Structure formats: structure tokens, C-alpha cells
Amino acid sequence: MSPPSSPPALSSLSSLPSLALARYRPVFAAPGALAFTLSGLLGRLALAMNGVSTVVLIADRRGSYALAGAVSAVGVLAGAVLLPLLGRLVDRLGQARVAVPAVLAAALPTGALLLCVRSGAPAWTLFLCWALSGGSPDLGGMARARWAHLHRADPAVLHRANALEQSLDELCFMAGPVLGMALCTTLAPEAGLLTARVLGTAGTLLFAARRATEPPPGRAPHRHPAGGLVRTPGLPPLLAVFLAAGVLFGSLEVTTLAYTDALGRQAAGGGLLALVAAGSCVSGLVFGAVRPRRPVARRLALGTGAMTVLMLLPLAAGLSGAGVPLLGAALLAAGSGTAPTMVSGMTLAQRLLPAHRLTEGMALAVSAILVGISTGATLGGALAQHTAPGTGYLLPAGAAALALLAATRLSRRDG
Structure with a gap:
């Protein structure tokens, strides 16, 4: 006696996840696409850990949430200034040639911040170190540039790739603060920021190593439009x-x-x-x-x-x-x-x-x-x-x- 078949409504519901995954399968059709996505995920997880890790570190070691919040805000604004400048270099020279030295250089002021906080250095040194740390490359933007290059001929697949990127961003910003807080409170106040820097550096290096999916550097015209981009x-x-x-x-x-x-x-x-x-x-x-x-x-x-x-x-x-x-x-x-x-x-x-x-x-x-x-x-x-x-x-x-x-x-x- 054969087992009874599932009701049509239940069968349809059970097939929804597989149907959704099938719609995203063409996004990863290009060789190396999954690899650069996973490595970029590490870097974005580190970015999501930075804010809470910095605030907890400074508030714990210096006893001031006001100072911690101000230092964190300066880092955000510094990143807002530096990111387009790094993006321009990436367009001219290529992702790997810019991302690798940028992420290695950003590790130095992060280490200096940890030392300054621990040693009781003046408050202005914290602002300076964290502002200089804002020069980390934008892996999310570079990933979207790769998707635009890989799927430029198929707007529907590019739409799905952008949706996937946004969902991965949200996933990181769910897990990142929780992980950063857990490390800071269970190990040491420095543990969250230190882990974030290690993950960010490793993710960027692995991302840059996937050269096959990297868009070629653009050849800009001799003159840019008046007023810039x-x-x-x-x-x-x-x-x-x-x-x-x-x-x-x-x-x-x-x-x-x-x-x-x-x-x-x-x-x-x-x-x-x-x-x-x-x-x-x-x-x-x-x-x-x-x-x-x-x-x-x-x-x-x-x-x-x-x-x-x-x-x-x-x-x-x-x-x-x-x-x-x-x-x-x-x-x-x-x-x-x-x-x-x-x-x-x-x-x-x-x-x-x-x-x-x-x-x-x-x-x-x-x-x-x-x-x-x-x-x-x-x-x-x-x-x-x-x-x-x-x-x-x-x-x-x-x-x-x-x-x-x-x-x-x-x-x-x-x-």
C-alpha cells in the first residue's frame, strides 16, 4: 500500500524554499562567484562588529560613553570621506592593487588605537587613530561592481545579485554586534575590535585573491564632466x-x-x-x-x-x-x-x-x-x-x- 500523498497546499509550501534557491542559482553561475561572496562576507562581518566593539572598548577602559560615542562617530565620518577616494583608485588601478595595501595600512592605526586606549594616552590620539582606520576598502561596493560586470547582460539576474548582497549586509548587521559584544564582555574589551580587524584583513585578502571575477580597471576619458561624479x-x-x-x-x-x-x-x-x-x-x-x-x-x-x-x-x-x-x-x-x-x-x-x-x-x-x-x-x-x-x-x-x-x-x- 503506497503512502498517502501530501495535500496540494502543503506540497506547494514545502517547495517554496527550493524554488527560491533555484531563482538565485544563476547568480553563482560564474566560476569564483561563490568564493568572492563568502570572503567578502567575512569583511562585512568585521565592519558590523566595529561600532559596538569600539564603543565598549573605550567606555570600559576610559569610563566614558560620551567619549566612546564621539570617537565612533568620527570614524564613521572619516570612512565617508575616504571611501570614494579609495573607490576612485580601485576604478583606475583594479580592486586587488588597491584593496590589499589599503587593508594592511588600516591595521596599523587600529593597533595604535588599542595601545592608546590601554596606556591612557590623551583623548585626541583616539580620534586620530580611529579616523585613520577608516581607510579600509568597501567590500560591499566592490562585490556589487563584480556582479555588475558578471551579469551586465542580464538585468534580472543582476537584480537578484543586488538583493542577495543586501540580505548578506543585513545578516552581518544581525550577527556582528552580537559577536562583538560577546567577545568584549567574555574575553577582554579589546577582543572585539582585534577580532574584527583580523576577520576584515583575512576577508579582504581572500576577496582580492579571486582575480578571475574582478572587473578590469576602467579607462577614463581625458576629461571628466564638470562638477565631477x-x-x-x-x-x-x-x-x-x-x-x-x-x-x-x-x-x-x-x-x-x-x-x-x-x-x-x-x-x-x-x-x-x-x-x-x-x-x-x-x-x-x-x-x-x-x-x-x-x-x-x-x-x-x-x-x-x-x-x-x-x-x-x-x-x-x-x-x-x-x-x-x-x-x-x-x-x-x-x-x-x-x-x-x-x-x-x-x-x-x-x-x-x-x-x-x-x-x-x-x-x-x-x-x-x-x-x-x-x-x-x-x-x-x-x-x-x-x-x-x-x-x-x-x-x-x-x-x-x-x-x-x-x-x-x-x-x-x-x-
């Missing part, structure tokens, strides 16, 4: 979208931590932020598995629209004084609106940017996000200090609305 048609409003998204990320993080602290549930803050990243990670994979049917600028406008609506959920939960479970559900839903925006934005950037300056342009986009994060964290902290708990969620909701305005302008331009 920022004058590329369509790029200013796209950078405004990324800047607003950064403000959203920075303010959402600080507001959530302040809110849980006000509830007397400070330890729950990290878990709530992980829910935001989890929602974005899952929505990114789902978004990538769906075949795109609209122009990318239109997809960006729709994504920012959904993000704006979903950011009203944590705002409503915060203003109503909701507890951790309800706020967690709101943040999980809100996080699911960010990945489609970022995926569509990066895809549009790849189309707008000239091929010989793609890495520089992608680094410029990341810099806009970093400046936004720093700005959002500063504004979110000030609002949390002087207003009722939950009021700070006005900031990510407002930032999402600004991103929608910029994306709508882009959609009208390309529509």
Missing part, C-alpha cells in the same frame, strides 16, 4: 535617497535603545534591532526572487513608499507606550520595507554611473548612507534626551518620507 544625471536625488535612508537607520537604532532603556528593558534593545535586520534580510531575499516587471526607478519609488508606510508602525507603538513584544512586531514589519528600497537604489546606481567610475560611485552611495547614519544617531540621541520615550520614532518616519520625495522625483525623471 555628483553631476551625473539622476545621481543627486539618488544620493538624497541614500542619505535619508542613513538618517532612518541611525535614528531608529538610537531611538529603540533609548526606548527600551526607559522601559527598564535595556538588554532587549539589541534583540529588537536584530528583528529590524531580520525583516530586511527576509524581504530582500523575497524581493530578489521576484522577477522585476517595472523600471528600476519606479521600483525605487514603490519601495520608499512602502518603507514610509511601514515606519508608521514603530511610531504608533512608541507613542502609545507599547511594550517590547508589540514594538518588536512593529520593528520586524518596518525592517521589511528597507531592503527593497536599498536593492532598487543600488541597481539604479549601477545603471546611472559610468562604467569606468562604478566603484567610486558605489562608495559615494555608501558614504551618503554613513553620513546619514551619523546624523540620524545624533538627532535621535538629542530627541531621546529631551522628549518623551517613543517620540524619536518621528525621525525615521520623517526620513522615510524624504526618501520617498527624492525617489518620486527620480521616477518622474525616468518615467
Whole structure:
């Protein structure tokens, strides 16, 4: 007697994961694609560990969260300045020729920071060391440049590759802070930053070693357009979208931590932020598995629209004084609106940017996000200090609305 067959509905549900994986299989069709993806993942995990590891290190050894936060913010801003400069060199000379010396050079000021913190050196030395450490190469931008090179003839596969990259970013920003905090609190305050530097260096060296998938250096024309890369048609409003998204990320993080602290549930803050990243990670994979049917600028406008609506959920939960479970559900839903925006934005950037300056342009986009994060964290902290708990969620909701305005302008331009 043969076993009974599964109901059709259950069979369909059980086949969804395999169908989703099948949609991503063409992304890794190029030899070496999986290898550079995994090695780049190490480097991005290190980047996600840096922030919390630096703050815990300085706060523990110097007894000042104010100093720790200021040093961390200076490092973010330094990275925002240095990344486009490194990106320009990558476009001219090639990824391996720039990434390898850059990551090795960045290890020196990181080691100096550890020594300065431990030895009681003046505070200005901490700012200087961490600012100089911001010269690490942007593995995420270089990976997206590789995908654009490998899948330039197939926009649908490139869309999935960008969705995968965004989901991997979110995965790192779920695991990185947790790993950094665990190392700092269980081994030594220096352990998180030291591990991050080792992982970042190893990941970059392994990434650079995969030369077969590296895009060739671009041959720039003799004259660049007046005003530089920022004058590329369509790029200013796209950078405004990324800047607003950064403000959203920075303010959402600080507001959530302040809110849980006000509830007397400070330890729950990290878990709530992980829910935001989890929602974005899952929505990114789902978004990538769906075949795109609209122009990318239109997809960006729709994504920012959904993000704006979903950011009203944590705002409503915060203003109503909701507890951790309800706020967690709101943040999980809100996080699911960010990945489609970022995926569509990066895809549009790849189309707008000239091929010989793609890495520089992608680094410029990341810099806009970093400046936004720093700005959002500063504004979110000030609002949390002087207003009722939950009021700070006005900031990510407002930032999402600004991103929608910029994306709508882009959609009208390309529509």
C-alpha cells in the first residue's frame, strides 16, 4: 500500500524554499562567484562588529560613553570621506592593487588605537587613530561592481545579485554586534575590535585573491564632466535617497535603545534591532526572487513608499507606550520595507554611473548612507534626551518620507 500523498497546499509550501534557491542559482553561475561572496562576507562581518566593539572598548577602559560615542562617530565620518577616494583608485588601478595595501595600512592605526586606549594616552590620539582606520576598502561596493560586470547582460539576474548582497549586509548587521559584544564582555574589551580587524584583513585578502571575477580597471576619458561624479544625471536625488535612508537607520537604532532603556528593558534593545535586520534580510531575499516587471526607478519609488508606510508602525507603538513584544512586531514589519528600497537604489546606481567610475560611485552611495547614519544617531540621541520615550520614532518616519520625495522625483525623471 503506497503512502498517502501530501495535500496540494502543503506540497506547494514545502517547495517554496527550493524554488527560491533555484531563482538565485544563476547568480553563482560564474566560476569564483561563490568564493568572492563568502570572503567578502567575512569583511562585512568585521565592519558590523566595529561600532559596538569600539564603543565598549573605550567606555570600559576610559569610563566614558560620551567619549566612546564621539570617537565612533568620527570614524564613521572619516570612512565617508575616504571611501570614494579609495573607490576612485580601485576604478583606475583594479580592486586587488588597491584593496590589499589599503587593508594592511588600516591595521596599523587600529593597533595604535588599542595601545592608546590601554596606556591612557590623551583623548585626541583616539580620534586620530580611529579616523585613520577608516581607510579600509568597501567590500560591499566592490562585490556589487563584480556582479555588475558578471551579469551586465542580464538585468534580472543582476537584480537578484543586488538583493542577495543586501540580505548578506543585513545578516552581518544581525550577527556582528552580537559577536562583538560577546567577545568584549567574555574575553577582554579589546577582543572585539582585534577580532574584527583580523576577520576584515583575512576577508579582504581572500576577496582580492579571486582575480578571475574582478572587473578590469576602467579607462577614463581625458576629461571628466564638470562638477565631477555628483553631476551625473539622476545621481543627486539618488544620493538624497541614500542619505535619508542613513538618517532612518541611525535614528531608529538610537531611538529603540533609548526606548527600551526607559522601559527598564535595556538588554532587549539589541534583540529588537536584530528583528529590524531580520525583516530586511527576509524581504530582500523575497524581493530578489521576484522577477522585476517595472523600471528600476519606479521600483525605487514603490519601495520608499512602502518603507514610509511601514515606519508608521514603530511610531504608533512608541507613542502609545507599547511594550517590547508589540514594538518588536512593529520593528520586524518596518525592517521589511528597507531592503527593497536599498536593492532598487543600488541597481539604479549601477545603471546611472559610468562604467569606468562604478566603484567610486558605489562608495559615494555608501558614504551618503554613513553620513546619514551619523546624523540620524545624533538627532535621535538629542530627541531621546529631551522628549518623551517613543517620540524619536518621528525621525525615521520623517526620513522615510524624504526618501520617498527624492525617489518620486527620480521616477518622474525616468518615467
